[in-house]
Amino acid sequence: MGNMAGSWSAKGFGKWAHLIPDVALPMVVEGMKLMETLGLQPGLPKHFPHPIFKPVKGSALEIHHDQMAPPVLIANLRAHVASSDPSTTAWIRRHGAQMLAQLTGGTGIEDGATLIVGPLTPAALLVCMEAYYEGRVGGEFRAWREKVAGPYFMDWEAHMDQFNALLVSAGHPSIGLIPAAPNPRTGDPLICVWPVGWPHGSFSNHKTESRALGQGSRMTLTLPVTIRGSSQVADPRIPDRLRNMAILSSNGLSNEEYAAAEAWIASDPKAYADGPTHEHPERVAKLIRSPDAGRALGLPTGPYWRITVKPATVQQYLAVLARVAAGESLSAIPPADAAPAPGSPVPNEDKVLDEEEEDSDDSEEDVPLSKYLRRETPDPGPPGLEAPPTAAILNVLGMKIVKVKQPWADALVTGKKNVENRTWPLSQQLESTNPTPEWVLVAASKSTPTEAMMADYRSRLNRQHPGGWLTSGQGRKDYETGSIVGLVLIQGCYPADRMPLQSVWYNGGDDLGWVVEKAWEFDDPIALADDDKFQTMVDVANRRKLYLARLKEEIGKLKPREL
Numbered sequence: 001m002g003n004m005a006g007s008w009s010a011k012g013f014g015k016w017a018h019l020i021p022d023v024a025l026p027m028v029v030e031g032m033k034l035m036e037t038l039g040l041q042p043g044l045p046k047h048f049p050h051p052i053f054k055p056v057k058g059s060a061l062e063i064h065h066d067q068m069a070p071p072v073l074i075a076n077l078r079a080h081v082a083s084s085d086p087s088t089t090a091w092i093r094r095h096g097a098q099m100l101a102q103l104t105g106g107t108g109i110e111d112g113a114t115l116i117v118g119p120l121t122p123a124a125l126l127v128c129m130e131a132y133y134e135g136r137v138g139g140e141f142r143a144w145r146e147k148v149a150g151p152y153f154m155d156w157e158a159h160m161d162q163f164n165a166l167l168v169s170a171g172h173p174s175i176g177l178i179p180a181a182p183n184p185r186t187g188d189p190l191i192c193v194w195p196v197g198w199p200h201g202s203f204s205n206h207k208t209e210s211r212a213l214g215q216g217s218r219m220t221l222t223l224p225v226t227i228r229g230s231s232q233v234a235d236p237r238i239p240d241r242l243r244n245m246a247i248l249s250s251n252g253l254s255n256e257e258y259a260a261a262e263a264w265i266a267s268d269p270k271a272y273a274d275g276p277t278h279e280h281p282e283r284v285a286k287l288i289r290s291p292d293a294g295r296a297l298g299l300p301t302g303p304y305w306r307i308t309v310k311p312a313t314v315q316q317y318l319a320v321l322a323r324v325a326a327g328e329s330l331s332a333i334p335p336a337d338a339a340p341a342p343g344s345p346v347p348n349e350d351k352v353l354d355e356e357e358e359d360s361d362d363s364e365e366d367v368p369l370s371k372y373l374r375r376e377t378p379d380p381g382p383p384g385l386e387a388p389p390t391a392a393i394l395n396v397l398g399m400k401i402v403k404v405k406q407p408w409a410d411a412l413v414t415g416k417k418n419v420e421n422r423t424w425p426l427s428q429q430l431e432s433t434n435p436t437p438e439w440v441l442v443a444a445s446k447s448t449p450t451e452a453m454m455a456d457y458r459s460r461l462n463r464q465h466p467g468g469w470l471t472s473g474q475g476r477k478d479y480e481t482g483s484i485v486g487l488v489l490i491q492g493c494y495p496a497d498r499m500p501l502q503s504v505w506y507n508g509g510d511d512l513g514w515v516v517e518k519a520w521e522f523d524d525p526i527a528l529a530d531d532d533k534f535q536t537m538v539d540v541a542n543r544r545k546l547y548l549a550r551l552k553e554e555i556g557k558l559k560p561r562e563l
Contacts, residue, residue, distance in 0.1 A: 031101065249309065
C-alpha cells in the first residue's frame, strides 16, 4: 500500500483502476446485501471494485455523471418522468445505482469528502440537464453535448444559482453540494449510494495541515453493484479475470499456472468501464505478480501483489454471484468481517514484510489486506504470563511513531502513565464508539525536561501511586532523549464526556485522552537519525529503512511477563 502514494494522481485515479484488492470482494457482497435491505434486488456486478486513493492535499474531483451520454440521459429522464412511476426508486430499478465504500478520510467538505449534487429527483434533474443542454444555462457546450464516453463533466457550482432559479420556478426545492461522508466524530467506514446519472464529485482535502500529521489522505473502494432487471449489464469476462489475477498474485503455484494466467491477462486489452483510467487492463500483470510468479516467468515482482485478490476469496465471491444469478437472497451470508471458519488457514503473523524481501529466494506468505485492517494481536502466552507483541505489528497499515517529551515518554512505556493528552486522535477509528486498539511506537523528543515538567510529573505520580514508583535519584537529565524508547497499545481516543476511566494523567477540557491498554519498554532505545526531522508523528512505513531492523531486534527481545 505504501507504493500507492507515489503513483496516485491528486484526484485519486490512474492505472490502479485495474487493481482489485482482496478485501474489496467481500465488501461488494456487503453492498449487494445493503441493496436488499432497501428493497432493491441486486444483480451481477458490472465490473470490478477498485481503490481510489486521494493523497494528502489532494485536489477536488470535478462534478460529473457516468454511464449515460448527455442526450441518452435526457431521453431516459423524459421517458421516466412521463411513466406511471416517476420516483427515484423506480429510476434505480430501471437504470441502476453507483456505490462507494469509504474506508478512511473524506469526513467533510475540507477533508476530501465525496459529494452529491442534490436533493434531486428525476424530474428536477431533467430541468437542469435540459437547460444546460439547450444553452439556457451556461451557454452552449458542444463538446459536452456530443461526448460519447464518460465521465461527463459539468461545472454545477458555477451555474448553481441559475439552476436553483429554474428549479424553484418549476416547484422543486433548491439544490447544493451534499457531502457523502462518514460521521466526522467517529470516522466510521461508510457505504454511499446514488442513482446512475446523478452528478457527483469530491471536495479537495485542503484541511490536512490542521489535522493530525499524516492523516489527510482518503481511501475509497468502488463497488460496482447493479440492480437486477436494470439496464446495467455485467461483463462476462469477470470470473476468468478474477481467477487469473488471483493466480498471478499468489505464491506456491506451478510454473504452468503462472504462464497461463500471465497469457490470459495479456490477451484481455478491452476496458471494463468508460474513462482513460480504465484503458489497457492487460497492463495490470506487472503490478500484481507475486515473488513466485515473477521467478517462474523471469519477470519483476509487482508492488501490489500482497493486497490483490487471492484464490480463496475469488472462489467465495463467485459462489455468491452464482446465488445472485439464481435470484437467491444474500441475507443469510455472514458479514465480511466475521471470524474465519475453524480450520481456515491463518497467515504467518511473525512474518515482517521488508522492502528487501522482494528479491529474496524465500517464498513469502500471502497476507490479505483484510488481515491488517483487523489489526490482529498475538494470542496470550501461558497461564499467568502475558505474551509480548511480535514484530508482525510492524506490518499494520498506518502504524505510527509519535514523539513525546520526557518524562512523559518514559512514563508511558513503563506503564506509569495510562493516558496521553492530545488535541487530535491517533486514528479516526480510535475515535469511534467501539474502537479496535492500535499499537504506537513512542519516541522521546530531544528536549530535556524542565523543572516545571518534573514537578508536574512527580505530583501526578505521587497522587496515583503514593510512595510507589518515584525514586529519589531520578532527575530531569536522567532520561533518554532523541530515541524510540518503547511501544504502547492505545485502547481508544476519548473526549472528556466519554472517558472510560478517571486518571490523574488526563487534562480534560478539549483534550482527547489516548487511553493506554498495554506498555512495553525497549531494552536498548533506538536513536533517531540526525536528519530525521519529523515533528510530531510519522508512519512506520515511511521510516522502514532507518529503523526497521532495529525495531525488529528490540521487539524480539521482549519477554513474557507476569500478568
